[in-house]
Amino acid sequence: MNHHTTDAHTLAAAYALGALDDDERKDFDAHLQTCEACRQEAAEFQATTARLAAAVAQPPPPGAKAQVMAAVDGVRQLPPRVPAAGAAPVLGGILRRRAVSLALAATVAAVALGGVAVWQTQNEQELEQQARQAQQQLDAVSAVLAAPDAQTVHGKAANGALTTVVSSEQRNQAVFTAANLPAPGAGKTYQLWLDHDGTMLPAGLIDHDGTVILAGNPADAGAVGLTLEPDGGSPQPTTDPLLLMALPA
Amino acid sequence: MDAPPPDGRPRPPLRLLPTGGAVQVNQPLPFGAGRNGRAAPSDLTETMGKVARGDKQAFSALYDALAPLVFGIVLKVVRDRAQSEEVAQEVMIDLWRQAARYRPDAGSVQTWAATIAHRRAVDRVRSAQAAADREHAQAAREHTTAFDEVAEQVETRLESEQVRRCLRGLTELQRQAVTLAYYQGLTYREVAEALRTPLPTIKTRMRDGLIRLRDCMGVTT
């Protein structure tokens, strides 16, 4: 057709090698939708470059798996790619289902929100409300993890918990993930803090392994702290921090 | 307490970092069935189906099968170990997120994971480059001085005998074009600059180089 389309047929190798820039890659992705020959060639080339990847395989760092396994608790899976008609918003899907699904969603939320017992109430409207909040929480976590400017910091708390903070300046949000977090003990909870020039502001509670969105304004914070507090949390830290992780500047 | 990751730091000149000592044992993923007693690709396809339905146990198995592949290629491209660990974790989380979008007819699970991992690694390297506002010409100069060394080290560091042998079967220019792009994360324009070779020639060498590799490795889809 035009110059561009003719050119596209020659790009399957550069595409499989990751040697196209962003715009060219998008163009070629679009071209693949309509060109069976390039699709076949690109698939074979990608299988070939995957061998180049396998040839440099390395044992992953110890501890990484525990963090990934904890992180995916809070990450909603994408639906299969389907034709446009099927692409209804997930939230709508949840609200159309009956209370069983809603209770399930609320349970997922309870996990994601650090064990808050949100499903004791039987009122369906409240359940819907909670399911909606749960979905928003999960979406927010996914959005931060998927943000193009997401930055990750790893830490280890004094009680042995492995922690990760993923923050996105663009979204002004950060998520906190804990793995191997010991039980806080009766009448106690872990509390997260954002350090604003030495002032610790409450950033949420977490009771067991999982991922939570940090409350507050991470962009202005220099560090994330973790302390053990009485149930319900405290306005200021009452114990020595188990962890203080510097945030990316 | 950890220091912030060195994001935005200028990309170091082309130098392959030692990756944790000489005794480290690479574990290339099997592509043929049953090598090292590991799951064959077809088993991973089944595992993927379970992961797509939210099965955490299946994801744990998938992690074990794919994490060395993912971490290896990310480390190769990104080079900085701390950044590579982050990117590799992001990739593994992404495999969980995108599990339902894996289509067996488009290729093996390993190919799918390698493609996603390589793309993320390249994105990281290129955004770091952009942040450092690095001059293109400067990059090309560095690549020019280093590519001989790179090509040499690529050969000696590969664990897979077959891949090493097949790379040796390429012409010098084919091999440099393929390895500078795939292992160093360069665009074909950067490869052309680094090798002082016209753009169309580089595109062609990438293509006939990959065809030769494909046939040498007996790749089918």
Ligand SMILES: [Zn+2]
């Ligand atoms: Zn085409």
